[in-house]
Amino acid sequence: MIEFGAAVKREFLLESGVAFLNHGSFGAAPSAVLEAAERWRQRMEANPDLFLREILPGELREAAAELARFVRARPDDVVFVDNATAGVNAVLRALEFRARDEILATTHTYGAVRQAIRYVCDRTGAKLVEAQITLPVADAGILFSAVADRLSERTRLAVLDHVSSPTGLIFPVAELAALARARGAHVLIDGAHGPGQLELDVPALGADWYVGNCHKWLFAPRSCAFLWCREDSKRELHPLAISHHYGEGFTAEFDWTGTRDFSAWLAVVDALRFFDRLGAARVRAYNHDLVVTAASRIAEAWQTPLDAPAAMHGSMIALRLPPRLQAYGPPTRDTAGRLQSALLAEHRVAVAVMALGDALWARISGQIYNTPEDYEKLLSI
Secondary structure: OOOOOOOHHHHOOOOOOOEEOOHHHHOOOOHHHHHHHHHHHHHHHHOHHHHHHHHHHHHHHHHHHHHHHHOOOOHHHEEEEOOHHHHHHHHHHHOOOOOOOEEEEEOOOOHHHHHHHHHHHHHHOOEEEEEOOOOOOOOHHHHHHHHHOOOOOOEEEEEEEOEOOOOOEEOOHHHHHHHHHHOOOEEEEEEOOOEOOEOOOHHHHOOOEEEEEOOOOOOOOOOOEEEEEOHHHOOOOOOOOOOOOOOOOHHHHHHOOOOOOOHHHHOHHHHHHHHHHHOHHHHHHHHHHHHHHHHHHHHHHHOOOEOOOHHHEOOEEEEEOOHHHHOOOOOOHHHHHHHHHHHHHHHOEEOEEEEEOOEEEEEEEOOOOOOHHHHHHHHOO
16 A cells, blocks of 8 residues: 655655645646656657557547546546636637626636636626635535525526635535526536545536546646536537537547647546555545644644635635735735745745635645645744
8 A cells, every 4th residue: 555645755756845735736747647648649759640540539538438437427428628727618618698698606716717707708798797705614505605696597607616726615516506507507617626636426416517627636647637518518519729520529529629749638547547546535535634634733823714614625725824924915816926936935835825805815735745744834934
């Protein structure tokens, strides 16, 4: 059995001396998976014509099938995209919105997704409606009510976070999806942080579309994500780059949008094997216990609140920064970015800093290569 903590860190290329508490932003792939991706690239370069024309189509579908099995979906309902944001954009661009239509999100919706919604609204006259999420949150019922209260007869699409990017809060997406669809709205779940962090049965969530990253919590190389689609929602859905297979069906269109490096998608099979070798339940339990214990200890020392109870999180949690760090500047995206850079440069701590409401918050992640000592570096700042 692979030992977690300092021992397993040798499986990664992470720089020594840095406390990596921000796995949630960009992930980290183990050497074994990166080497698998490199083998795919070498195979492609040895004979590009043979590989891209004859070998790739079958191998890509097999990789998608392996991923589909992991999320309990049908292979024909799963396609690869570069990242969750790309999948969200594909869905948003496929729907026809009119003036007075509403797209429902929350104040914790990922910034890039919010901008994509704004773009569609600017072009169509639709309106972005945001459910207010105020920290700290006492229980999941508050999240449900905040979103449910903003659903209206004009809601055309509800964009729901499975795991909130700024905080790691797990939203009750199955219940919200059922409510939204009962009221006539389509549902898109942004599961950027779902695969690997949560046990997934994507079709059972009841959404029309689900997007998820594999390069965050599933150990795949970067630029590896998927888009799942209900059978009855496929017809109008197309990739952002329309290419040779337009009109030939969901998988055909998304599998080939033009010449590219497919190695990250193909190597997802090796990421799944690595994850399985570690033990999925064991990984999730280690990450959760490590991060919520560390967050509680830091919050007690700083005398600041956590964003919500530990049970509402998987492998990420947020805590309000203490007054000495709040003094870095007003709670804006710019201040958060400058403080995050300073913490890495001056203290060798990689941690996400978020401007939420009237304060700056730290979102900390727990991954198998982390140890309690990593979090002590943040506590001591």
